Amino acid sequence: MKYPDLNLLLALDILLEEGSVAAAARRMNLSAPAMSRTLGRIRDTLGDPVFVQAGRKLVPTPRALALREQVRSAVEQATQVLTPGEHVQLQEITRRFNVRANDTFVGLYSGRLLEAMAQEMPRAVLHFSPEEDDVDVETLRSGRIDLFISAARQLGPEIRVQPLFTTRFVGMAREDHPIFAQDITPEQLTRWGHISISRRGKANGPIDRALGEMALQRHVSLIVATPYSAMFALQDTDLLLPLPEHLARSALSSGLRVRLFELPVPLETVLLTQAWHPRFQQDAAHRWLRQTIRQLCSEDD
Numbered sequence: 001m002k003y004p005d006l007n008l009l010l011a012l013d014i015l016l017e018e019g020s021v022a023a024a025a026r027r028m029n030l031s032a033p034a035m036s037r038t039l040g041r042i043r044d045t046l047g048d049p050v051f052v053q054a055g056r057k058l059v060p061t062p063r064a065l066a067l068r069e070q071v072r073s074a075v076e077q078a079t080q081v082l083t084p085g086e087h088v089q090l091q092e093i094t095r096r097f098n099v100r101a102n103d104t105f106v107g108l109y110s111g112r113l114l115e116a117m118a119q120e121m122p123r124a125v126l127h128f129s130p131e132e133d134d135v136d137v138e139t140l141r142s143g144r145i146d147l148f149i150s151a152a153r154q155l156g157p158e159i160r161v162q163p164l165f166t167t168r169f170v171g172m173a174r175e176d177h178p179i180f181a182q183d184i185t186p187e188q189l190t191r192w193g194h195i196s197i198s199r200r201g202k203a204n205g206p207i208d209r210a211l212g213e214m215a216l217q218r219h220v221s222l223i224v225a226t227p228y229s230a231m232f233a234l235q236d237t238d239l240l241l242p243l244p245e246h247l248a249r250s251a252l253s254s255g256l257r258v259r260l261f262e263l264p265v266p267l268e269t270v271l272l273t274q275a276w277h278p279r280f281q282q283d284a285a286h287r288w289l290r291q292t293i294r295q296l297c298s299e300d301d
Helices: 007-018 021-027 032-046 062-082 103-120 136-142 206-212 227-233 245-253 284-299
Strands: 051-054 057-060 096-101 125-129 147-151 160-167 169-174 194-197 220-224 241-244 258-261 270-276
Touching: 007 021, 007 032, 007 062, 021 032, 057 062, 096 103, 096 284, 103 125, 103 227, 103 245, 103 284, 136 147, 136 270, 147 284, 160 245, 160 284, 169 245, 194 227, 194 241, 220 227, 227 241, 227 245, 241 245, 245 258, 270 284
Parallel strands: 096 125, 096 147, 194 220
Antiparallel strands: 051 057, 147 270, 160 270, 169 241, 169 258
16 A cells, blocks of 8 residues: 655645745745645645646645645644653743734733733743734634634634623713713713724724614714723813723723713623634643633633
C-alpha cells in the first residue's frame, strides 16, 4: 500500500491559511521555488489546481475551499498525536493573543484579566483590537484574531461560542441636566440631542426602532468611536447618552459628574459572548484565557 506524503497535508493547510506561496514558504522555512514545487505536488495529488491566479493574487478553487476544514481538522489531530503529553508550562509561554473585543468588555475586565495573566502567564502579551468592518467569522477562520468578544451574533457553524454575561441599556446625562426635573417620558427623551457610539459611524440602533414604533424620533447630534469620549462629552452639554448598564455604573463609580436614568422605551437585554475557531479548542494557553475570561464575567453575575 502506497501512503500519501503527509507533509503535503501540512503544506496545504498553511497555503489555505496564508493564501500566498511566499507567505507559506516563510511559515515553512522554505524558499519560494521550493514552496511552488510543493504546491505542484499537491495539485498532482488532488487532481485540482488548488489555487488559481486572480489579478496579482491567488484564490482557492471550490475544491480547496471545500477541503479547508477537513484539512485543518486532520492537521490538528495529527499535531495532538505527535505532541508530548507532559503538562504545558503556562509560565514559559511567550505568545501574543489577538482579541477583538467591544468597549464594554475592555472597560470592565481588561485590568483584572491582565492581573491574572501576570500571575499565570506573565510572558504572554494581550492585544485588544476594536470591532472592524471586515467579516468577523473570516478573521477567526484565518487566525488573524484568536478570540472575539462582542454582543451575540450569527457566526459560522463551526465557530465555538460561549455566553459571558448580559447587560441592558440605560440613559446617562450630566448630573444637573434639566431632564431630571420631571418624569422622563419617551417624548422627553427626544427633546434633547443624543450621542451615538459607533466605530463605523452609525447613528441608528435599537432605541431608534423602539421610538419609531411610538411615532417618535430622536436627533443624534454627535457620533463618537468610543464610550469614553462619549461620557466626557456629556460633562458640559445637554446631550443624552444611551449606554450598557455595566459600563455606565463603572463610569459612575469612577467619579464622573453624571447621573443614570431608566430609558422609557422597551429594549432587549444584550448578551455578550466569546467566540473562537475550533483550532484553539484543545490549545492549553487559549483554553486558560477563555476560562479566565468566563470566570471574571461570572464573578459579576
